[in-house]
Amino acid sequence: MKSYRETLEFNTPDRRDYINITQQVEIALKKSAIAEGLCLVNAMHITASVYINDDEQGLLKDYDDWLEGLAPHEPVGHYRHNGFEDNADAHLKRQIMGREVVVAVTNGALDLGPWEQIFYGEFDGRRMKRVLVKIIGE
Amino acid sequence: MKSYRETLEFNTPDRRDYINITQQVEIALKKSAIAEGLCLVNAMHITASVYINDDEQGLLKDYDDWLEGLAPHEPVGHYRHNGFEDNADAHLKRQIMGREVVVAVTNGALDLGPWEQIFYGEFDGRRMKRVLVKIIGE
Amino acid sequence: MKSYRETLEFNTPDRRDYINITQQVEIALKKSAIAEGLCLVNAMHITASVYINDDEQGLLKDYDDWLEGLAPHEPVGHYRHNGFEDNADAHLKRQIMGREVVVAVTNGALDLGPWEQIFYGEFDGRRMKRVLVKIIGE
Numbered sequence: 001m002k003s004y005r006e007t008l009e010f011n012t013p014d015r016r017d018y019i020n021i022t023q024q025v026e027i028a029l030k031k032s033a034i035a036e037g038l039c040l041v042n043a044m045h046i047t048a049s050v051y052i053n054d055d056e057q058g059l060l061k062d063y064d065d066w067l068e069g070l071a072p073h074e075p076v077g078h079y080r081h082n083g084f085e086d087n088a089d090a091h092l093k094r095q096i097m098g099r100e101v102v103v104a105v106t107n108g109a110l111d112l113g114p115w116e117q118i119f120y121g122e123f124d125g126r127r128m129k130r131v132l133v134k135i136i137g138e
Numbered sequence: 139m140k141s142y143r144e145t146l147e148f149n150t151p152d153r154r155d156y157i158n159i160t161q162q163v164e165i166a167l168k169k170s171a172i173a174e175g176l177c178l179v180n181a182m183h184i185t186a187s188v189y190i191n192d193d194e195q196g197l198l199k200d201y202d203d204w205l206e207g208l209a210p211h212e213p214v215g216h217y218r219h220n221g222f223e224d225n226a227d228a229h230l231k232r233q234i235m236g237r238e239v240v241v242a243v244t245n246g247a248l249d250l251g252p253w254e255q256i257f258y259g260e261f262d263g264r265r266m267k268r269v270l271v272k273i274i275g276e
Numbered sequence: 277m278k279s280y281r282e283t284l285e286f287n288t289p290d291r292r293d294y295i296n297i298t299q300q301v302e303i304a305l306k307k308s309a310i311a312e313g314l315c316l317v318n319a320m321h322i323t324a325s326v327y328i329n330d331d332e333q334g335l336l337k338d339y340d341d342w343l344e345g346l347a348p349h350e351p352v353g354h355y356r357h358n359g360f361e362d363n364a365d366a367h368l369k370r371q372i373m374g375r376e377v378v379v380a381v382t383n384g385a386l387d388l389g390p391w392e393q394i395f396y397g398e399f400d401g402r403r404m405k406r407v408l409v410k411i412i413g414e
Contacts, residue, residue, distance in 0.1 A: 037139075046328065052237050081338050094329075101237065104178055115184050116184060134382070176410070189371065251319075253321070
């Protein structure tokens, strides 16, 4: 069994952002030289998500509006977590979108459906954050 | 390390449906001849889910009502994604229910709890969709 | 390839609870003697979650309030699942928080970000429940 590890870094200018990281994961997979296995991609921070969905600008806006409706940032004082911080909503939004994806590796490529794109979802940006890519297989 | 790959196909008559696919995954596992490892089951389409929960008709109705409340299909024009399509709500519903499950394989069987059943959740049906089963182990 | 399996048991005094299980998973990993691989941690029951987020008391209260808002326990008769049971809300809450996490194993340790803690989320407690830890690798 082989394994490969790499971290990706993100520092978004806005509080919330949605970044297509599929190519970066594909590059990591090539470096791993693994042909058959599983590829885990997870946010290493608890106010961010890695998820798979469509790279369509309208949908990214819909996600942002919808998440803000389900877990609004304001009023900040509404959340008990926000004694020293103001990011409780980001911890909630991240649970909706998820921490991680596991993608099959087949014939040396990410085994994705036609519209599947891997995204980094940031809900409390403007600081350095990391995503872990861990691949195991042969 | 051994690996096995198979796709399952679904074409539901209705927009939304919830289908128990546990037996199909068990059959794939038997074909793989893998005794110890991990089994990834994921929707290959971004308006569908694979999730694990109860095979109980009342609960399936509860899920459907609840998801429709959290991310309503109508009014279609409410979503920016719906320029050429009408399925933005399906992209949202799928994030609540999730893209994938990873199930342990132990002694050649899916290592599931007593009530755990693997479901395909369709939120924009009436077309051919695929689910990927990827198993790695020994 | 090596594999290791262990179950953890929980019987919470209250209906809902959030328990940090990171140390228990670390102990399982040490017993496995696996240095590189993947560690699956999943609820074996369908009214509970395993998720990763912050071990901060205010946030745990925020999660509980938020989940109760999105999928309220009362009125029990609102849910079709609740003919013989009263836990439909727990099946819904668990979908928001997720069934499982997959954590990378690197150099014999859980490869977690600085604030990542593994939690057991119970939504229908006061009975014995199990969590599965399955680790594969080398």
